[in-house]
Amino acid sequence: MNLKKTLIGAGLALFSVASIAATSYKIGTEGGYPPWSMVDAAGNVTGFDADVGAALCKKLDADCQFVVQAFDSLIPSLSANRFDLIISGMSYTPERAKRINFSLPYAVEDAIFILKADTPAIKADSAESIYTDLAGKTIGVQGGTTHGAFLAKVAPKVNIKDYETLDQMQIDLDSGRLDGTFADLTSQSRFLKQMNTTDYALTETVIKGSSDPETLGYGIAVGIHKDNADLKARVDAALCELIEDGTIKSASEKWFDI
Ligand code: ARG
The missing domain is CATH 3.40.190.10 (Periplasmic binding protein-like II)
Incomplete structure (x- = not known):
């Protein structure tokens, strides 16, 4: 026992x-x-x-x-x-x-814009000319990401709209409430494929992840x-x-x- x-x-x-x-x-x-x-x-x-x-x-x-x-x-x-x-x-x-x-x-990771396919910035050969072309336009980013901080620094004339989720941001792009979006290259390419449209395109110039480590990170x-x-x-x-x-x-x- x-x-x-x-x-x-x-x-x-x-x-x-x-x-x-x-x-x-x-x-x-x-x-x-x-x-x-x-x-x-x-x-x-x-x-x-x-x-x-x-x-x-x-x-x-x-x-x-x-x-x-x-x-x-x-x-x-x-x-x-x-x-x-x-x-x-x-x-x-x-x-x-x-x-x-x-x-x-x-x-x-690099970053890239999705814009309307007929926007001159699509074919711009430098990041600076993209930012100039986008002055006064509204670009969606995910709130709290490096992309918003980077864009506010390098392109202060762009109106930046924060979204909690990429889904909401993409719905607004799809329905014409945004001129474009700025996010990681991998998620933007995937999204564009899903949209299955020729109305929008990725910019030919990719924004290198190393462009501004202070905001885009290391x-x-x-x-x-x-x-x-x-x-x-x-x-x-x-x-x-x-x-x-x-x-x-x-x-x-x-x-x-x-
Ligand atoms: N790399 C960017 C950042 O750190 C975007 C990350 C977004 N990640 C996510 N799970 N939604 O800000």
Whole structure:
């Protein structure tokens, strides 16, 4: 009887040690940003960032769960410890780095405009002439992104309209309420394909991600709470391994067709 009790006690103790040891992280993402992070019909987060997150968690020996939230609420929520990491195509910018830590970059991204196909800026051969042509026009961006900050700096005569989601922005473009949109090259190309129209086009000039690192950032990185230097070190080490072993490359080939 006593032996049985002891064994049951030991079993419970073992079980609880095991469950404390298993780490679990919550990852904040926006979920409306194809092909980086999307929510499928079953409610699962998919896309490049979902694959990067899953591979990262495997390396960290952790169970991970995505939390879907508006892009401009991700940093405040991370700071309030509502999740542990942000993986949402988020660029490392000096401004954001005052509030959160960033990992090493795991991707780089350029930006581009979608405009009406007959706008002269479509064929402009420099970024500066695009900005001149767009003076007085209204361009949609996703609120809280690097794109709004960049455009306000380099093209102050452009009217910038913030959207919480790319979906809303694209509806307004489709129905003629915007002269164009400015966002990451990968999401803009994908959207234009979906629109299946010749009324709109991508500008021939791509805005290089390195054009103005102060606003456009230094590459796409994982966000980590300011106070968690240990987690940052482990995320950086895991990302290095995922870059070296080709995991990040094959995820990008899977999701980005340009
Ligand atoms: N790279 C840009 C930024 O950091 C856009 C990211 C948008 N991401 C998203 N999940 N909606 O501001």
